[in-house]
Amino acid sequence: MFRTLFDRDTWQEIFGSIQKNRLRTIVTVIGVLWGIFIYITLSGASKGLDNGFERQFEQVAINSLFVWAQSTSLPYDGFRTGRRMQLKLDDQAYLMQRVPQLQYVAPRISRGAFGGQAANVGRGTKSGNYTIYGDFPILVKIAAKDIYEGGRFINQADIDNQRKVCVIGERTQKELFEKSEEPVGAFIEIDNMYFQVIGVHRFTGNGGFENDSDVYIPFTTFRKAYNTGDKVDWFAMAAYDNADVVLAEKNIKAALKVKHRVHPDDERAFGSFNLGEIFNKVKGFSSGMNLLSLVVGIATILAGVIGIGNILLISVRERTKELGIRRALGATPSEVRAQIIIESVFLTLIAGVMGIVLGSFVLATINYLTVDSTSLPYTNPTVPIKFILGALALMVGLGTLIGLIPAQRAVSIKPIDALREE
Amino acid sequence: MIDISDLHKSYKMGQNSLHVLKGIDFKADEGEMVAIMGSSGSGKSTLLNILGMLDEADAGTYILDGKEIKDLDETKAAIYRNKFLGFVFQSFNLIAYKTALENVMLPLYYQKVSRKERQTRAQKFLEQVGLGPWATHRPNELSGGQKQRVAIARALVSKPKVLLADEPTGALDSKTSYELMDVLQTINNQGITLLIVTHEEDIANMCKRIVHLRDGIIVSDKKVTQVKASQYVE
Ligand SMILES: Nc1ncnc2c1ncn2[C@@H]1O[C@H](COP(=O)(O)OP(=O)(O)OP(=O)(O)O)[C@@H](O)[C@H]1O
Ligand SMILES: [Mg+2]
Numbered sequence: 001m002f003r004t005l006f007d008r009d010t011w012q013e014i015f016g017s018i019q020k021n022r023l024r025t026i027v028t029v030i031g032v033l034w035g036i037f038i039y040i041t042l043s044g045a046s047k048g049l050d051n052g053f054e055r056q057f058e059q060v061a062i063n064s065l066f067v068w069a070q071s072t073s074l075p076y077d078g079f080r081t082g083r084r085m086q087l088k089l090d091d092q093a094y095l096m097q098r099v100p101q102l103q104y105v106a107p108r109i110s111r112g113a114f115g116g117q118a119a120n121v122g123r124g125t126k127s128g129n130y131t132i133y134g135d136f137p138i139l140v141k142i143a144a145k146d147i148y149e150g151g152r153f154i155n156q157a158d159i160d161n162q163r164k165v166c167v168i169g170e171r172t173q174k175e176l177f178e179k180s181e182e183p184v185g186a187f188i189e190i191d192n193m194y195f196q197v198i199g200v201h202r203f204t205g206n207g208g209f210e211n212d213s214d215v216y217i218p219f220t221t222f223r224k225a226y227n228t229g230d231k232v233d234w235f236a237m238a239a240y241d242n243a244d245v246v247l248a249e250k251n252i253k254a255a256l257k258v259k260h261r262v263h264p265d266d267e268r269a270f271g272s273f274n275l276g277e278i279f280n281k282v283k284g285f286s287s288g289m290n291l292l293s294l295v296v297g298i299a300t301i302l303a304g305v306i307g308i309g310n311i312l313l314i315s316v317r318e319r320t321k322e323l324g325i326r327r328a329l330g331a332t333p334s335e336v337r338a339q340i341i342i343e344s345v346f347l348t349l350i351a352g353v354m355g356i357v358l359g360s361f362v363l364a365t366i367n368y369l370t371v372d373s374t375s376l377p378y379t380n381p382t383v384p385i386k387f388i389l390g391a392l393a394l395m396v397g398l399g400t401l402i403g404l405i406p407a408q409r410a411v412s413i414k415p416i417d418a419l420r421e422e
Numbered sequence: 423m424i425d426i427s428d429l430h431k432s433y434k435m436g437q438n439s440l441h442v443l444k445g446i447d448f449k450a451d452e453g454e455m456v457a458i459m460g461s462s463g464s465g466k467s468t469l470l471n472i473l474g475m476l477d478e479a480d481a482g483t484y485i486l487d488g489k490e491i492k493d494l495d496e497t498k499a500a501i502y503r504n505k506f507l508g509f510v511f512q513s514f515n516l517i518a519y520k521t522a523l524e525n526v527m528l529p530l531y532y533q534k535v536s537r538k539e540r541q542t543r544a545q546k547f548l549e550q551v552g553l554g555p556w557a558t559h560r561p562n563e564l565s566g567g568q569k570q571r572v573a574i575a576r577a578l579v580s581k582p583k584v585l586l587a588d589e590p591t592g593a594l595d596s597k598t599s600y601e602l603m604d605v606l607q608t609i610n611n612q613g614i615t616l617l618i619v620t621h622e623e624d625i626a627n628m629c630k631r632i633v634h635l636r637d638g639i640i641v642s643d644k645k646v647t648q649v650k651a652s653q654y655v656e
Pocket of ligand 1 (some may be wrong): 433434435440442458461462463464465466468469506
């Protein structure tokens with residue numbers, strides 16, 4: 001077999017037979033090529049989607065969820081229906097204690113985030129309306145803030161001392177500061193109170209639900225400034241990596257209902273947004289895509305390889321006489337078989353490599369076209385090398401298997417009958 | 423060299439079976455040149471094919487060069503053919519997309535001879551049949567006589583003990599036939615045993631012995647004075 005593989009006559013033979021059936025060979029090679037091409041582009045594309053989604057979510061803990069208060073829809077415990085609910089600061093400790101899935105709970109409060117009046121923020125002659133958030137340092141564990149060099153986010157000392165400090169968004173900076181001005185250390189006016197800027201955070205896509213036209217101040221400062229007492233607008237939370245986010249969400253709501261004396265079946269009292277669940281769905285979607293591309297790709301490769309088997313069967317029949325001559329001259333059945341199998345594998349491989357090259361080219365083009373787009377969830381579409389090697393191995397395997405049929409056909413006929421063939 | 427006795431062969435065709443060889447006894451010594459004659463359908467090709475291990479007899483013994491040939495599987499038969507036998511067919515049976523030289527090299531390929539060695543040996547045999555300058559030509563660029571000489575060179579290149587030729591001159595005119603017989607006589611003079619199936623009396627007379635077949639048995643077997651083909655070749 002090995003000797004056959006490295007002999008020029010073998011290759012001369014293969015090229016001879018390919019040349020005799022040129023059109024048919026090309027058509028069938030295109031079959032396999034198409035299969036591997038589909039496989040490569042599809043799985044590369046789904047990898048690209050994967051990466052894209054990951055990039056979209058990279059600033060947010062993937063298993064994060066949010067809960068806020070609404071109004072009751074059922075009467076309970078002497079309360080009438082339609083009672084306006086209000087989250088409280090001590091709910092944080094309560095939730096941490098009652099819901100074992102939770103790793104972090106960040107109480108948040110804001111002006112202008114959900115309707116309501118945005119704060120008036122000004123500096124010198126410039127001013128505008130911006131969303132103000134009152135936050136704890138722990139927020140960054142759930143939704144990371146990308147702070148520019150030289151700045152920082154709110155820390156515990158800011159909380160403890162109710163410092164009048166703030167972190168501003170990139171756009172806030174652009175609108176309030178000249179390009180040449182250094183924002184960190186400067187003062188801005190928020191609803192007529194002076195705050196010192198301690199950091200500027202970068203704009204991120206962030207799944208699109210926060211922007212950079214905002215100002216963060218310590219929760220305690222916010223509370224004092226706006227006299228909000230123990231009120232919390234919503235909790236941003238992160239479950240442990242391996243926790244079931246859907247169950248966590250259920251537990252959180254159940255716990256809150258107990259604490260706030262809400263009917264257990266009341267679905268309206270607390271609203272929530274489960275990013276973890278959505279993320280899992282997206283993940284499910286891209287692994288579905290992966291599976292689909294695998295199935296479609298393999299099916300097309302299979303069809304192509306069967307096509308190659310077919311052309312070889314025909315070419316073996318056409319070459320019956322020639323194979324008879326060879327056997328009269330001393331070719332053993334295994335030598336004849338080897339030759340045909342090599343031919344099969346060779347055709348499959350050629351088609352496969354061409355498909356891989358073409359597929360990679362298309363992926364590279366897509367990558368080139370989408371590289372600047374931050375809104376498309378599509379990044380760096382690649383196919384792992386082991387997938388490619390796997391596909392090649394699969395094709396060699398299939399090529400061998402499918403080659404066995406014409407190979408067997410070639411030697412099943414007696415040499416004397418083969419020679420008689422006209 | 424060849425020793426067969428009580429050889430039988432029949433072809434099954436559906437229900438019927440056609441008894442083609444009905445007990446052939448035949449011996450040929452080393453260096454003999456035997457013509458096998460007989461009317462069409464008398465079983466000449468069948469006999470030659472069995473001798474060439476391209477086909478198998480139903481009964482009888484076959485001893486080639488002191489070795490009994492039996493229980494042949496395809497692999498063994500292929501190896502024997504390659505080592506001991508050379509074939510020349512009426513229809514040349516050259517491989518169309520290979521050059522004359524490459525055609526001659528082919529049996530050596532199956533003997534696992536290195537490419538270089540194959541090339542030099544094949545070239546030598548092409549020269550012996552007078553086709554040295556035609557080495558790089560493909561069969562469709564050669565005349566019938568030239569093709570048959572390539573076939574002879576190919577049959578000889580593996581240094582067989584016996585050369586089997588089934589109507590080698592059947593497709594050639596008489597002048598070309600004589601040239602070919604001249605080549606075959608030269609080969610025979612080098613010690614190779616030749617069995618030639620032919621219809622033509624003059625070709626048969628250029629052998630050393632003539633065997634007549636009729637309806638699957640040998641009806642006559644006699645030595646003849648060999649007519650030298652060289653006298654017809656200028
Ligand atoms: N494969 C086969 N199947 C069935 N019958 C066959 C087969 N080969 C040969 N025969 C029959 O066997 C008989 C002998 O055939 P064979 O080819 O040996 O004759 P031949 O003497 O060589 O004739 P010719 O001079 O025409 O070549 C013929 O009647 C032929 O029809
Ligand atoms: Mg015949």
